[in-house]
Amino acid sequence: MTLNTPSHVLSSHDVSSLDDTLASLDLAGRLAFVAGLGGRAVFTTSLGIEDQVITAAIGTHRLPVEVATLETGRLFAETVNLIHETEERYDIAIKRFYPAQDDIDAYAEKFGLNGFYDSVEARHACCHVRKLVPLAKALDGASFWITGLRRGQSGNRATTPFAEFDAERNLIKINAIADWDIDVIKAHVLAENIPVNPLHARGYPSIGCEPCTRAIKPGEPERAGRWWWENDEKRECGLHVAEAAQASPLPAASQR
Ligand code: SF4
Secondary structure (H helix, E strand, C coil), X not given: CCCCCCHHHCCHHHHHHHHHHHHCCCHHHHHHHHHCCCCCEEEECCCCHHHHHHHHHHHHCCCCCEEEEECCCXXXXXXXXXXXXXXXXXXXXXXXXXXXXXXXHHHHHHHCCCHHHCCHHHHHHHHHHHHHHHHHHHCCCCCEEEECCCCCCCHHHCCCCCEEEECCCCEEEEECCCCCCHHHHHXXXXXXXXXXXXXXXXXXXXXXXXXXXXXXXXXCCCCCCECCCCCCCCCCCCCCXXXXXXXXXXXXXXXX
């Protein structure tokens, strides 16, 4: 397979072939293979347990993959602390991407700073300003976007492939641990002594912004604590769904 070309000229056949190849490799092998294809590979981490497994692999094997995070300004203190701890532990730099103050001001003026509780429109607008716009900056010029999406995280992630073409962003999305279940991840974290967010042990399997994340009850799905007030089984922040479906209701001048 020849795959040392930028993502925008990869065919759907190439992506399917890449998916097959990645399925046959372990995590470090998957990351090394993608890093060796040419073009920038960017891993965006939320510092969740699955993302920590990927960061550990990148740092331990000194792989040429950029590590970035979206510093939304509403993260838990525990998450912010873990960014620093992870950088020191693996001697890597995690590049922070922040929302623009003008965008936050426009959002607050239209919806109120915590307006995301009041309507789905306001919630999507906040995620757009604090996550989607910074994500676009993080992925600018990248050929590969590496994520920690897993099939076991929720029903709408059940068919997550290892490689898929992201037409909205014109790159190849690599879901490097799509097939890992949470028990395998926990065992790996213990065995490798990988630092994780202490909130996981307090009932937070999925951790996002503080005002939009709560602990789950026994038996609830992993992502039940995210935007729990919304009555929609496909609750997502928009990072992993088409941008067109998440268009910001903010004035156009504030979008960049
Ligand atoms: Fe805003 Fe909540 Fe989305 Fe964070 S998760 S960007 S606070 S709506």
